[in-house]
Amino acid sequence: MVGRFPWKICSALILALLTINMPCCNSGKILVFPIDGSHWVNMNFIVRELHAKGHNITVVRSMSSWYIKEKAAHYTSISIPLPEGINIESEEFMASFLRRMLEIRRGEGSPLAFIILHRELFSMLSEAHRAVCQMVVTMFEDQQLMKNLQDTHFDLVLTDPGFAGGVLVARYLQLPMVFNVRWIITGEGHFAIAPSPISYIPTLGSRVPDKMDLVQKAKNMLHYGLGLYIDRFVSSPHYNALCARYFGPDVDIYSLIQSADLWLMRVDFVFEFPRPTMPNIVYMGGFQCQPATSLPPELEEFVESSGEHGIIIMSLGTLVNGLPTELTDKIATAFAQLPQKVIWRHIGNRPSNLGNNTLLVKWMPQNDLLGHPKTRAFVAHGGTNGVYEAIYHGVPIVGLPLIFDQFDNLIRLQVRGAAKVLEVTTLDSGDLLHALQEVLRDPFYRRNMQRLSRLHRDQPIKPMDNALFWIEYVMRNKGAAHLRTESYKMPWYVYHCLDVIAVLLAAVVACLLAIIAVCRLQSLHSSHSTPNISRSSNPHLKNSQVLNYYQ
Structure with a gap:
């Protein structure tokens, strides 16, 4: 009698062999520094999935948080008090700000309304960034808290750089940094690390398409300039003060943002306009989407x-x-x-x-x-x-x-x-x-x-699965520096090759000056030289001919 072939045992062995060859990531420890409101809604999707895969999640929140709950089944939280009078994370603050913006926009066609609108916006953004920095200072000055965070030995920091508090914490703890990002403190995230020609890439607030006429390009340039203003005078000063205080004078917030190991970009080019990108940007637009379930x-x-x-x-x-x-x-x-x-x-x-x-x-x-x-x-x-x-x-x-x-x-x-x-x-x-x-x-x-x-x-891998793979990739490899360009360390004149252009122009100018100098010397030499005619040089020349020659 022939025995049955042990298919179940064979299947188990094949599965075990396949599992050995698959990349794995043991249960890791992830520190999450999110942004409240709608940003937390999509961050929470990632946090849930990471917890479901066995990772330990710790979420930093303010005590006055709007959406981020202190207690949850899929994470533990650290609640940081905000100074009295700072309430940017309250629903009332944002609703009041919206009403004010709508009131100003009713006169948006006038230059005065444009100025007032942006003045209010800049004031709100500055207050928000100041509050985040105050929260970070509270953390840094709590030596026991920071010691506990260091002793936990987190594998990475997952943060949303729309506010850069998590960037400062990652630097302080010397941890790899992964962004859940579309916006940073100065505008759209790509502008910080990827080539971004504003001739066909719209800037934040410009409300123009990628195919622009002359007026739309001018509008795009205006809003690009506003972004530079926000960076220089509205947002970065708050963070740069902390960088100088805790990390030294050679560190600035923009460089810290650019040094992130991985950018999980909430973008799909089905929706976004085509643009240049970089190797450490992973696209996960629509990662929170899922099939519909039955209604109540x-x-x-x-x-x-x-x-x-x-x-x-x-x-x-x-x-x-x-x-x-x-x-x-x-x-x-x-x-x-x-x-x-x-x-x-x-x-x-x-x-x-x-x-x-x-x-x-x-x-x-x-x-x-x-x-x-x-x-x-x-x-x-x-x-x-x-x-x-x-x-x-x-x-x-x-x-x-x-x-x-x-x-x-x-x-x-x-x-x-x-x-x-x-x-x-x-x-x-x-x-x-x-x-x-x-x-x-x-x-x-x-x-x-x-x-x-x-x-x-129509994608080979779901956006959420793609995001989870790359988060665990950073954990397995203790960062992803090989995917990150070091261009952010270059001075602006080196980045744009102005030093090369200056050397080449100097060489061309030097050559031209040398040629001009040689020509002028030759000309001078020719004007001062006279013919030296003597009898010895031409014995057949008579004395009268020599005299006539000089006359």
Whole structure:
């Protein structure tokens, strides 16, 4: 009797052999220094996945944190007190700032409004960076805390460099640094480490496409100059003071940012304009996106009641309660005239003219609603998280950008024919109604967004898996210096080869001067020389001929 072949044993052996050859990373210790608000929403996705893979996560937060909870199952936290009077991480502070920005933007066409708008923005940014630096000083001056952090022997620091507190902590602890990044303290992250010609790469706040006419290029240059101003006078001085205090006079915050081992860039070139890049930039745009799951019963019932018309969802992100009442009334009026059902994430007073087709909720499962087959459009402010979820599920957008990068995000979708963007400060109900009807009725918008969705999903590895691999790569190899250019250590004149140009110009000038000098000497020599004619040189020349010659 022939025995059965031991397939189970064979399979187990093959699996063991494959596992031996796979790169592995033992349970590591990761210190996370995040930014609150919507930035924490996407950082938290990575933290959860790292915890699920067995890594120990410690999150640094302020005691007044808005979104980052002190206790969670997937991380432990270190809570740092902020000095009294600093409340930038409160929802009230951001809502108040938004209302002020909207008020100023109503006169945006005038140069005075432009100046006032940016003065307010610079003031808020300076206050925010000052608060982060105060938090870092509190940490550094707590010797027991810093000793505990050093004794923990973390493998790396994972931070968002939109505020650079985590950069300073990583330097202090001498740890490899990984960024979860799109923005840094001066603007878009690529500008710090990759060649970024502003002739075709839009800068933060410029609201221009990559194909620019002369006026748009001038506008792009203006905003590039504003970015330089922010770096020099608004953000960097706060951090550079700490660099000089704790690390010495030769260290500055911009160089520390440029020295990061790995940049996990929240970008997908399905969405972003093409541009030069660097080896230590890993793209993970849309890493937080996932297939839709079933809705809560009451929401599912409301969605199904929409029939063939489908639903529209609206969310303006973490700043939802900063909208003026007159604006929410206009939005409610437009929604009430549509045959579609509307699910609106709204916090605050109920609009007086709310239609029967509109359901107000304080929270909604945005990803699951975007993935529902009855969803027809998404009214959004243009935050990165919502934009990528809309791309993932192929839902066209009607954009109402409020502040920061939201304008630039929506411009990118509008250029690709997947969004209709409105100016919120001059919005009336007719404008919103017309835009919604256009997006709902014209298949152009849905077709373009679904094409972006197909391109975004057509990848060899999921963005989250890619991000996790590279984080563990840095942990396994104690950094990734071989991927990082050292150009940030060069003086600006060396980086732009001005020293070479100067030497070549000097050589050319020296050659020209030498040639000119030789020519002038030869000319001088010729003018002072006279012919030396004598009889001995020509015995046949008679005396009279010699005399006549000189006459």
